Amino acid sequence: MIVELISVGTELLLGNIVNTNAAYLAQQCASLGLSCYYQSVVGDNVDRLRRALLTALERADIVMLSGGLGPTTDDLTKETAADVMQMPLEMDGHSLERITSFFEKIGTKMTENNKKQALVPRGALVLDNENGTAPGLILEKDHKRLILLPGPPNELRPMFENSVRPYLEPLCTGTLYTRTVKICGMGESKAASVIQDLIDGQTNPTIAPYAKTGEVHLRVTAKAADGKEGAKLVKPVVKELKARFGVHIYTTDPEVTLEQAVVELLAANHLTACTVESCTGGMLASRLINVPGVSETFKAGYVTYSNKAKRRILGVKKGTLHKYGAVSAQVAQEMAEKAALVSKCDVTVSVTGIAGPDGGTPEKPVGLVYIGCCVCKKTTVRECRFTGSREKIRESAVSAALTLMRQCVLEYYSQVTFGK
């Protein structure tokens, strides 16, 4: 089966947004074993969209369109698709009801233009949108399939997962089976050098390293007839990676994030946690709290951005701040230890650093961050030097803090040893 992607939106043609939908859909299609030879982007223009659609329908069995399903007059994807497939639009009672109740739920008056979103090509499959108003649509005719998806990624992705993937699976022969081995506390070049021989000799499965902030993901992908064969092919490779990376691997589950692995580790040891943040300013707490069910583990967080807050809220000594400066190993240590006293949590982690763009000196440049982690009165402090924008430095610091939390808990409770 051949699939082709068309992204609709003048904002893409103007370069105002990056086409992350195309990357997401391409990945999904590859994982289903669908071949994709072309992707295209076209603006909110009936003629050109029509031409792109006709070309794609000639070359592919399935054409997937994203964007242009909204309520405004420049949203034309559905109208154009209905016209090309000769399936006239009619009001869909179910969608109208869903859209109406969506607006009731969020307590906003539904405007007239939203009704347009309940118009559906006759005979089309309607895909409910759980995170927005515009329904997705599947139009089938003469062995060709058009799949229309809303543009906002938070609507498109769940709709693909919940409705489009189950629709496509029975049509697909062969699959790409993928497993991801996620590593923290090791850079990309180092990780790549550990497996260079495997990468050089690979055919099927293949291993591809992807650098994430503070993490490396190794994606192992096998081409196989089905999931079972894929799993069989991938298994020995994952085993080899586990042998090589050991404790640096925090998960082999594609869904599990570093923060989730940390929270699960804490919960498994019945530990409570608290964060004290300066330059990351709540970002670390926020990542932990994005894990559902974290309330058993995460108890409190302090954002002590100013020196005054460090002293008043935590009781960090004036002398320590004065002698070593707010960005120092000593202050990171005191922040973590004082937080343990104040919060009565088992694990406390502190972050203090210079996120920039200003505030750096030759001795303490932008990007210098100290992270402290106190587990049952034993404190470890790590000095890190990050590069990039203010946001990037803060994100790197958060990943490093999660990595240190994991390491300290593993060392203390599981007697695991980490190499330098």
Added chain:
Amino acid sequence: MIVELISVGTELLLGNIVNTNAAYLAQQCASLGLSCYYQSVVGDNVDRLRRALLTALERADIVMLSGGLGPTTDDLTKETAADVMQMPLEMDGHSLERITSFFEKIGTKMTENNKKQALVPRGALVLDNENGTAPGLILEKDHKRLILLPGPPNELRPMFENSVRPYLEPLCTGTLYTRTVKICGMGESKAASVIQDLIDGQTNPTIAPYAKTGEVHLRVTAKAADGKEGAKLVKPVVKELKARFGVHIYTTDPEVTLEQAVVELLAANHLTACTVESCTGGMLASRLINVPGVSETFKAGYVTYSNKAKRRILGVKKGTLHKYGAVSAQVAQEMAEKAALVSKCDVTVSVTGIAGPDGGTPEKPVGLVYIGCCVCKKTTVRECRFTGSREKIRESAVSAALTLMRQCVLEYYSQVTFGK
């Protein structure tokens, strides 16, 4: 002049990387006043690349290709382009010299396959690559222009800036001038309905609304001979938008974020701020702290995720938590007011809600969030109902909290009135 973009690379078709080059080139073309109606992505395959190239040459005056110029056998862009334009490849002494010295500089032995990169279509303009080996190329024939650029963004971008832009500028007769009006506290449909008449009647400039989490951005774009004429065309439209959206507009500067506007408003009034977060758990503090120089304004943040933390850290009354529940207007109010006492800040904002996926009840469903803002002892509480994933609900709550902070400060200090 019409331009079309073709990105070459199987990694794009598989969704392994996001096509940031297309966004960059599209932006650059728009700023030069070149119209772009189509972008496409094609893999490292001669036949399909050839077909894509022929189609693009029919529709556009200039076709810009990125990727596939490297030394390996699957890099075929140059060979295909030379063939389509009937300009046979020959060795370019200058490029060979540059590539050889590039390898000397980085201290690596040049492999034989790198010589292929010095082959150039006869008569083509050669663009030196300052950050890599493959040169860029411009092929001209029969009033059509093909521009070939290397795929790595750190090679493509400087090459565009230094060589392609100066080459294109004399060919361009106009520019696209854009201004963005950013609105908070109003949904996309509502915002669109306010300006439906303007959108219906628009020719040049055009207005396009874009929904962001908790915000709407209205992008006003004019085609003009130059920036000065563009500014003149856009000015009355922006004025009209200001008249219609009034206080809901927080900026017309494309670089300014909502958190930055809030921080600037606080700083202009010499106000200090503090956050107390339950379900957003540090995300609000983190967004504020991403504004450089926020330390004068933002003093401290508390993540009081558990009821115990709400009581212990802030002193929220047990009775209030018991009677109304942690997710209630009363607790949001008490959190904001107690935070004002504890932190001694002028503006305190509290967030408490149910981010899900679990923990919802019929009376208090997932997505219910209360936001409190206390400005000089006067507290405003807002009830919000959000939809989507846990992360999406938390992001929506953060935007709503920033919007409420802005509104409360404006009402208190500038006597501005917000409608319902």
